[in-house]
Amino acid sequence: MWSFSKIANIIHEWLSQTFNVTWTTIIEMVIAGVAVISLFAVLGLVLVIMERKVSAWMQIRLGPNRVGPKGLLQSLADTLKLLVKEGMTPNGADKFLFNLAPFIAMMVAMLLLAPIAFAKDFQLWDLNIGVLYVSAISSISVISILMAGWASNNKYSLLGAMRSGAQIVSYELSAGLSVLAIVVLTGSLQLSEIVNSQANGWWIFKGHIPAIIAFITFIIAVTAETNRAPFDLAEAESELTAGFHTEYSGMKFALFFLAEYANVFIVCAIGATLFLGGWMPFHIGNWNGFNNIMDWIPSSVWFFGKTFFLIFLIMWFRWTFPRLRIDQLLNLEWKYLLPISMVNILLVTAMAILKWHF
């Protein structure tokens, strides 16, 4: 079977034969950059159409069905529309920050892509503190939202940004703690090692109940961190019209929109890596025949399958639940999620020390 690592190796070998080391590195970097940007473009298109179809089916509608076969090219048409729209800057806005904010949102999302293992031996940057890097970078995204809210010179935007600040700062905690549970079990911060440690079973199965609790906390926390319903208080359509991006239009709005979906993809990818074994295929004990079939499926398919399953879960939340109020949102974090994850991490530590996990 084909795999990403083989393709990468072929390119690498060909480049090394043709150019010297420096040029090889530079060209590889350019290729990686282009790949990331195109991945984002594709992701944006795929996730938007997916969200629209999922919501439509849950709402007993057909969804987009006019552009392209079964409406699959709808998001392409939307992008085109957004591209040609006028990007307006409101009067009295802080022009520099106003224009900078969407790019920061986008940059954060791109940076987060670096340590993710998309397939077997296929990773942009396997740094040894991958988990720490992810939590560190993802907390920058709040700055872009605050910047957008402040610079818009709009009270709705400001309220949305303030809400978002409170929300992301609090939910970082339980997201971090639930990630820590897996770090404790693995004993490493490196994402590739975390994946490798799940060769004989995913952590969600190996880690007993504490891992499941950590998984649920993680999903809730990342839903909040990416500002998705039921935690979309920063946007809160029926309260703040569109929250922090009320004043954005055209491509700048599209960048926020894209960054939201990119963030969803990334947190789901992290979730899949930590809890569902990343690109590791699904194995059952000694069923060798079954395991071989599972191995035959390419590792990238496993990775994207798991990630999209988690993305679907988050979309499912969005199209089912009402939105929380700001004080209830913080209550949920400080009164429920944080104590639970703290107790949970104690349990996990005990389990790791006593080697109770498989």
Added chain:
Amino acid sequence: MAFLKLIMFLKDYIKDVFGAIKSLATGMKRTGYYFTHHKEIITQQYPDNRETLHLPERFKGEVVMPHDENNEHRCTGCTACELACPNGTIKVVTKFDITPDGKKKKAIDKLVYHLELCTMCNLCIEACPSDAIKMAQTFEHSVFDRAQLTKVLNKPGSKIMDGVE
């Protein structure tokens, strides 16, 4: 006592958490059901289903005046509809015809109908003593020029049907 209280608190706490998760799961089950059951979809693909789209015969789309094959209508020009209309939608312009036996007879010249003023209240049709006008089941009324909404209901050259007084 304090310990017992803590136990009770913990019990309630855990009960809360599980109750919450259960209520959320019920909702997700419902949306999940609709996600997988596409037969429940109720969308009508409007411009595509024009052939199969049947509006009920009572639907009030616009006022029309039916003419038979001899280009004859039933309107006597009595202006009952004009009086019944709350918005001044209908204007009856009358003229005098000469009947075969030489008498002058009142008849309509034009029955002007302003679709842009009409609220489809059906009062004119109720008021008409000779059933000359009725509601049509059309509903795609948008035009590019407002003037096109002012219509003359009787066809050119039409005359009143025999026997209608």
Added chain:
Amino acid sequence: MYRETQIVSDVAKTPLTGEGTFTINVGPQHPATHGVLHLVITLNGETILNIEPHLGYIHRSIEKMCESLTYRQFIYVTSRMDYLSAHINNHACALCVEKGMQIEIPSRAQVIRVLMDELTRIASHELWWGAMAMDVGAFTPFFHAFRERETINDIMEETCGARLTMNYMVPGGVMYDIHPNFQKRVKDFLQLYKRKIHEYDELVTGNIIFQNRMKGVGVLTAEDVISYGCTGPVARGSGVSSDIRKLYPYEIYDKLEFDEVLETAGDSFARYLIRLREMNQSIRIVEQLIDNIPEGDFQAKTKAVLKLPKGEFYQRVETARGELGVYIVSEGGTTPYRIKFRSPGFSNLSILNHMVKGSKIGDLIAAMGTLDLVIPDIDR
């Protein structure tokens, strides 16, 4: 003497201007105001200090218009007041004219009118339910509510010829007889409704987030409600019996079996439950009547030109939002001398400031949603 219940004392004392307070305009175009309601809100952070409604964005002065329309013509205008209970508005006007002229309505017409009223009430509450869920952030229920509402609209379309502003009730009865399919279609709807109603609870009522959003929000005491003149589900949510159908029965409501739904909590969730249960009561009424539509005329014989005797006539009916009063002052002519519509929405809106002072913006949306405001009804 009526004493206003004490609202959060800090909020009452906070000055409306000064450091930390700011005003925002909610509306006239805002997703949660369902129309062109304009609220000027004074905030301190997320806490609401004061709400001042600015009305009139859709004011058409229906009362003035009616002064130049005859008693047959003015009814159609009232469909445009509270467009979600158009039938009931028309019904109120027709009843008031009939009261003045002392017309006896055939029993068939009475039953048809009540059936239409109750179907309208269900349709109105369906739409409210969907919009309420959308206000608190759940989008899916809106479409599910429309599935059932659409069925009612189809029934209306078939019998009355229109989906929203029907002008079906005329002084003396109804404009034309029910469609032959009517009974069958209504029975189909009843089946559909019974099959689907439990989903409402699964999707929204039981949901823990929704309950937290609604419980204890916008609490109104019975005294507040009476003093502010709130009616309908808003009053009944605070335990104030205010169903005109029970208190001052019109048409055949005194012969029908149904309960006035009452809740005592007075918060948004109580008002939510009231509306859901009221739908079930309306279903009960429809079930009692649908097989018992008496034979006979659908319209009493009336003169071509209606003239009300000199005098004043007042008719109260229960719309989906509360008590609608039609006050006709007649000088004996063919047109009313003065008409006053006492619309439920106008009084219900006046309590908004009292209701949400001191709570969060999110609560404003949740509380305002349960008032079920229809803006043309407020502005008239």
Added chain:
Amino acid sequence: MTNEELKIKISELLPVATFEEGGEWLNINIEPADWLSFAQQLRNDSSLYFDYLFCLTCIDWKTYLTMVYHLSSTKYRHNIVVKAKLDRNKPEIETVSHIWRTAEFHEREVYEMFGVNFLNHPDLRLLILPDGWEGKNPLRKDFEDPVNMIKL
């Protein structure tokens, strides 16, 4: 209480009041000056207990204005109509918005539509009409607006 009982009770409270017969409910005509104290009595008297003001409006009779208050009791379920004749050139009456809070909005509406000045009203401003309409009273019979009114 029936209309007859109400009539006896109210003539005790306010002997100068006159009554109109024939309507569905008891109609009481009072002088505007008596209104405030009379309203308080209606609201607070334990056997009347009119706690619900369900309609408040005004009628322009071309030579004078009439304020019409429809009152109801949620306890006894009886209704009365109180009418007060106002001078058309300088219509003034005491507000009842502190007795029945619903009057606050209704009085504002009457203020802008008929130009009735409610004394001691907490917030007597235009509610429905936009700024610049002060002094023009659309629901009065002699109101003419050649721009916005369409005569059919």
